[in-house]
Amino acid sequence: MRLTLGSRTFGEAPLLMAIVNRTPDSFYDRGATFAREEALRRVDQVVAEGADIVDIGGVKAAPGVEVDVREEIERTAPFVAEVRERHPDLVISVDTWRHEVGREVCRAGADLLNDAWGGADPKLAEVAAEFGAGLVCAHTGGVEPRTRPHRVEYADVVADVIERTVALAERAVAAGVPRERVLIDPAHDFGKNTWHSLEVTRRVDELVATGWPVLVSLSNKDFVGESLDLPVGERLMGTLAVTALCAWQGALVFRAHNVPETRQVLDMVAVTRGVRPPARTVRGLA
Amino acid sequence: MIVAAATVPGAPLLLPGVTGGPVREAERAREAMAAAVTALLGQGAEEIVVVGGASATRPFPADASGPESRLAPTPPARPRRPEESAAPGSRAADRARAAAPGSRRVGADDVLPVSLAVGRSLLAGCPVPWTLQGVGGDEPRDRCLELGRELGAGERPVGLLVVADGSARRGEKAPGYVDPYAIDLDARIGAALAAADPGALLTLDPAGCERAMVAGRAAWQVMAAACADGTWRSRVLYEEDPFGVAYWVVTWT
Numbered sequence: 001m002r003l004t005l006g007s008r009t010f011g012e013a014p015l016l017m018a019i020v021n022r023t024p025d026s027f028y029d030r031g032a033t034f035a036r037e038e039a040l041r042r043v044d045q046v047v048a049e050g051a052d053i054v055d056i057g058g059v060k061a062a063p064g065v066e067v068d069v070r071e072e073i074e075r076t077a078p079f080v081a082e083v084r085e086r087h088p089d090l091v092i093s094v095d096t097w098r099h100e101v102g103r104e105v106c107r108a109g110a111d112l113l114n115d116a117w118g119g120a121d122p123k124l125a126e127v128a129a130e131f132g133a134g135l136v137c138a139h140t141g142g143v144e145p146r147t148r149p150h151r152v153e154y155a156d157v158v159a160d161v162i163e164r165t166v167a168l169a170e171r172a173v174a175a176g177v178p179r180e181r182v183l184i185d186p187a188h189d190f191g192k193n194t195w196h197s198l199e200v201t202r203r204v205d206e207l208v209a210t211g212w213p214v215l216v217s218l219s220n221k222d223f224v225g226e227s228l229d230l231p232v233g234e235r236l237m238g239t240l241a242v243t244a245l246c247a248w249q250g251a252l253v254f255r256a257h258n259v260p261e262t263r264q265v266l267d268m269v270a271v272t273r274g275v276r277p278p279a280r281t282v283r284g285l286a
Numbered sequence: 287m288i289v290a291a292a293t294v295p296g297a298p299l300l301l302p303g304v305t306g307g308p309v310r311e312a313e314r315a316r317e318a319m320a321a322a323v324t325a326l327l328g329q330g331a332e333e334i335v336v337v338g339g340a341s342a343t344r345p346f347p348a349d350a351s352g353p354e355s356r357l358a359p360t361p362p363a364r365p366r367r368p369e370e371s372a373a374p375g376s377r378a379a380d381r382a383r384a385a386a387p388g389s390r391r392v393g394a395d396d397v398l399p400v401s402l403a404v405g406r407s408l409l410a411g412c413p414v415p416w417t418l419q420g421v422g423g424d425e426p427r428d429r430c431l432e433l434g435r436e437l438g439a440g441e442r443p444v445g446l447l448v449v450a451d452g453s454a455r456r457g458e459k460a461p462g463y464v465d466p467y468a469i470d471l472d473a474r475i476g477a478a479l480a481a482a483d484p485g486a487l488l489t490l491d492p493a494g495c496e497r498a499m500v501a502g503r504a505a506w507q508v509m510a511a512a513c514a515d516g517t518w519r520s521r522v523l524y525e526e527d528p529f530g531v532a533y534w535v536v537t538w539t
Contacts, residue, residue: 063463150454150461150499151298151400153356195304195358202361229307 003213003252004180005053005091005134006111012275014247014266017053017093017255018046019219022075026060028220028232028257036079043083047090050263055114055255056080056105057095061190063146069100077104084109093136097145099123106131114138114255116187116217117145119168129176136183136215137168141191149191157196158203161186162210169212183253185215189222197223201242208250215253216246219262240265248273288512289443290329292322293479294408295533296338296401296449296501298357311528318524318535323408323447325521325537331445333415335437337505338401338449340420343433348406348418350398357400401449401505408447416447425504426492434511448509450502452476452532460530461499468498472532475506476525479536482518484510500532513538 003010020042024031033039043054058075059067067075076094083092093112094105097120102113106127113128115121118140128135139161141152154160165184173179186207188197200207201223207214218224224238225231236258243254243262247269256262270276299305299312300319326334340346398406402418409416421433437446452475453468454461462468471494478486487510495503516538524535 063458148461148463151357151501153353153397153400154359155356155397157359193298193357194306195360199359226306 001180001211001213003183004178005093007089008091009180010052010252012250012252012273013270014251015052015253016050016259016263016266017055017215017253018042018049018051018259019255019257020046020054020056021060022056022058022079023060025064026057027062036082039079040082040086043087043090046259047087049259051259053091053093053112053253054083055093055095056083056110058101059096059146061116061146063148069098072096072098072101073104076101077108080105080108080110093134097121097124099127102127102133103130106133112136112181114185114215116140116185116190118142118164118187118190119171120145122171125168125172125175125177128172128181132178132181134181134183135172135177136185137165137172137212138185138187138190139165140187143191149189149193152191152193152196154196157192157199158186158206161200162207165207166210166212182212183215184210184212185217188216188218192223194223194226197221198227201245204246204251205249213253214246214251215255216243216251217255218242218246219256219258236261244269287441287443288438288446288516289331290326291446291448291509291513291518291538292326293448293450293502293506293509293534293536294319294322294404295451295531295535296404297451297529297531297533298353298400299529300404300407301352301354301357301400302407304354304358311526315524315526315528315533315535319408321523322535322537323412325539326445326447327412327414329445329539330443331414332443333417334409334412334445334447335417335419336402336405336409336447336449337419337421337437337508338399338405339423339501339505340399340402341422342420343422343425343429344420346398346402346418346420348416350402350418351396352398352403352406353400354403356397401501405447405449414445421504421508423501423504424492424496427488427507430504430507431488431511434508434514437508438512438515446509446512448502448505450505450509452500452502452527452534454499454501454531456527456530456532462530465498467494468500471495471498471500472527475500475502475532476534479506479534480520480522482513482520482538484514 097117455465518538
């Protein structure tokens with residue numbers, strides 16, 4: 001089954017989902033694109049740098065200042081409408097777990113609801129179905145939105161990821177979300193310690209084998225930081241390494257902050273896997 | 287008869303190997319924990335009873351499999367096919383069992399809770415026998431009292447090794463974020479431990495402790511009941527919250 005988002009159908013070559021935060025407090029950009037103008041500029045830039053999808057978020061993932069439904073809608077929905085106007089063919093995703101927000105952003109033109117909190121609000125799938133939008137079904141191990149993992153154990157974390165995300169995906173399809181618009185996401189760091197996220201990284205091929213398109217969100221996360229003992233601003237190389245590993249195993253969508261670097265890694269892996277032709281090969285061929 | 291008691295933290299990162307490379311804060315805590323075990327033995331304990339939070343109140347076998355593979359999965363040894371590398375008790379065996387149809391999940395009851403695994407890790411080479419006693423994290427006070435009295439009832443000199451933690455809500459970076467109530471509650475717990483005051487531990491309210499993500503309430507109340515009849519001299523060997531969770535190493539001798 002080929003992934004379809006908006007009006008576009010994709011093949012096997014990996015896709016880049018660029019993060020655009022309409023938040024004052026997200027861990028990596030710390031409010032750099034909270035303002036409308038900065039956020040619009042970021043969208044233009046990531047599109048020029050080769051992003052296939054933008055993922056717009058109005059609430060930071062970690063615990064922090066409460067953002068209510070109204071505030072989240074104000075941060076995201078008018079912005080989605082504006083991005084849709086400027087980039088008619090761009091796939092627009094919105095990172096939210098709340099169905100009220102999902103409804104408003106779909107009205108404004110969003111193509112995909114990125115439910116990073118694993119179905120915490122079951123009505124979100126119904127909203128995706130109502131608008132024919134796509135849905136990302138993520139694994140959190142069952143934790144509440146905006147909480148940190150604490151002493152989490154899994155008999156087999158990958159088995160748990162597969163069981164829960166596939167169940168969410170099947171539930172979404174049963175609720176009316178088109179099957180070709182549903183993705184699964186193991187959600188590195190969400191409800192997982194670093195060991196768990198590394199295990200998921202090593203075994204992403206098992207998720208790919210379910211047949212559902214796999215989205216991974218690795219960018220600058222703590223599991224990279226803890227693996228290399230590096231702070232947030234110094235995790236790009238580590239992020240790119242695990243990006244390559246997941247791309248090699250067949251993950252399809254890569255949610256990322258650093259677009260040009262990620263694009264290059266994804267393209268190189270795609271070329272190596274043979275799902276994208278080399279740009280120009282003349283060496284020894286003249 | 288309880289001859290000495292010690293309380294130590296029970297975070298997963300205190301299990302050997304779980305931090306990956308050495309983490310200074312965890313090493314410091316483990317040094318204090320080892321000193322606490324030495325103190326128990328120094329009081330003539332002929333048996334160590336480890337008490338720690340569990341999903342239910344029951345003893346655990348000394349050789350129960352640990353939670354390490356659930357907390358910190360690592361790649362299987364090569365060759366990867368489970369039937370070639372599944373020595374009993376190995377991670378590969380756990381994985382093979384986990385992969386078998388109908389038993390893909392290892393039930394939580396088959397695996398040692400982290401608290402008791404941490405306690406057990408301190409007893410390698412212990413010269414006296416030891417046992418592992420789980421106490422349900424949500425046991426009401428009365429049940430904790432009952433269990434504590436039972437543990438203190440025999441004639442044999444017992445050293446009690448209690449594995450328990452304070453709140454996990456001590457700051458913005460804490461696992462449970464901030465709860466000002468947690469700071470006050472931890473101060474009360476710390477004072478009770480430092481004063482060797484069993485009565486004060488018994489006043490801890492289960493609901494308040496749950497809200498503050500205090501993982502040690504039930505185990506401390508077992509300790510309080512077991513030690514209720516003695517007079518104790520306390521030594522605080524360690525009292526820190528390096529990761530937003532309150533840890534204590536305190537001995538009552």
